[in-house]
Amino acid sequence: MSSHSDAIKFAYWVPNVSGGLVISNIEQRTGWDIDYNRKLAQIAEANGFDYALSQIRFTAGYGADNQHESVSFSHALLAATTTLKVIAAILPGPWNPALAAKQIATINHLTNGRVSVNVVSGWFRGEFAAIGELWLDHDERYRRSEEFIRALRGIWTEDSFTLKGDFYRFTNYSMKPKPIEPLPEIFQGGSSRAARDMASRVSDWYFTNGNTPEEIRKQVDDIRTKAKANGHKVRIGVNAFAIARESEQEARAVLDEIIAKANPEAVQGFADQVKNAGKASPEGEGNWAKSSLEDLVQYNDGFRSNLIGTPEQIAERILKLKDAGADLILLGFLHFQEEVEFFGKRVIPLVRELEAARDRELVAAE
Template sequence: MSQIKREPVKFAYWVPNVSGGLVISNIEQRTSWDIDYNRKLAQIAEANGFDYALSQIRFTAGYGADNQHESVSFSHALLAATTKLKVIAALLPGPWNPALAAKQIATINHLTNGRVAVNIVSGWFRGEFAAIGEHWLDHDERYRRSEEFIRALRGIWTEDSFTFKGDFYRFNEYSMKPKPIDPLPEIFQGGSSRAARDMAARVSDWYFTNGNTPAEIRKQVDDIRAKAVANGHSVKIGVNAFAIARDTEAEARTVLDEIIAKANPEAVQGFADQVKNAGKASPEGEGNWAKSSFEDLVQYNDGFRSNLIGTPEQIAERVIDLKNAGADLILLGFLHFQEEVEFFGKHVIPLVRKLEEAETVTAVAAE
């Protein structure tokens, strides 16, 4: 009966508001970080079955990302160009204060009929914090600050006189109006560490994890959801993946091989040094990227590990495997975004829906 009640898996794409695409490789990428390209991409995604788009937050250059558009204003531009797509704006505690973030997002919420969401990024790039003069906190302290940030957002959005006495943020009888329209903006967060999972189990609506096998995803899902139930909370799961959908598996694997063969070793290693330090800095040494190989890190968020590489039929079956492992959303990166988002929407998503329908029929028949 549990399968009957499950909603269809949702699909999101990474917004390329940062230059360099979604792989640290010198392979040709017909993807642009400019607004005209991204407006059209958002419209293509909306027309082809995508539910969400996730904008990135970067303040400094590095690893091929020489140019970066700010996430909140860029997200608003994409929302203005669409009518149904939800856009998740990344926010980084430190540069953002929750009072500013709450006001920004509440305003965009009203202007877009409630289609804006937020992704709270706890931070992994120490050099970026140093460059902009932000204090660098220890691993678990970053997640404590993010949890206070989320609690502050919700309090500001729901209470007429919000008072909060935290270690990082303080509010005294603060009243912000107008409040967001119902339902409140969804709050996403990422991470794989113990601190990230525990935070999700207490306060977040959605938890993003790096790409991985269904078996490894299931371990995280079971852990988070058991703790969420104990906290009287519920949380949905998003899984990162890099999709290479081609007419044959051989074609798709050839593209993957070329991406890795043309990887920029110095840039990948520089990225690896930063993110592995971040991952290993957690007390248990199990944060994002702690066990990532060179090949995994060519795609920023271990997207190759999810194995959505092959024919539309193969990819659809693997999406269902991820869903059955507990994923509620698949967050996708592509090599050539506009054409590949359209291809994925036309050729993969309909197959996923057929497989979901078949599983529902099977479950009903078994009752």
């Protein structure tokens, strides 16, 4: 019988960046300040969420006028909770692996091992230019991220770490204290071939943009086949924007309003940035290659996962994403505190019931 560890996990995007999770002028009762976010983390923890993912942004853009730094913000959320794991986004370039390894190892000790990292390869060229960081070609960004991850793991596990890389160099570096076991989990995102290949070699978790179960399955099969050939295991997180309401009609009306009130200039600006980043990949496809402007109103194609409707409809669709290979659902919401609570009270228990029913069927079949 499958154990509880096979239960699908739930994460939410931390709104540590202003403007919410949709590029729309619709009302969003979501705050980017620390008081709002501490309370949100406590609500999420009390209502069945496993992880929170903080965002990294250095400059304004697409409604994000204010941005709190991810690692220090993640630590504040960890300090306000007891079981929630927080994933801090880190950007190679501004961060050196020596600093990141030290920061995360310390927070790991301070929080009983609840901190993880999300290594972001970078899609916002204007941001790199603004802070004087070199903008590498698409595949070079992933090559650097892979070396960054190898450096983190080496520093965390070896007593005398040496690396002669193209981007990073270490000579007999011994960092102590090392993180407590198990090591901090390493997440990454992306949908390009370079991103999938990197995940199949080094990452613990791979985040993909929102999509249908059929399209998710194709990515999962590709990554898992490659990972197996590399003697590596990687788990899959899927982005989704959840609109859970008492009726499907009510949920769809919210989606229509988000799109109707979208900020067209900001959406187009975001589309141009991300599509340019993706076109630079050798196959000419990045994370957002097939996204429509309506899709891009939500940063990570979250509407395409279709978790929009009643709690029952959403729970069944989550099971379909799980069947396609998803191990975790990463959620965005319009009004975070109230909707994380509603989702935790109304949707997650239904998912657990469906999982338990499936377990009973498997046992009966055996």
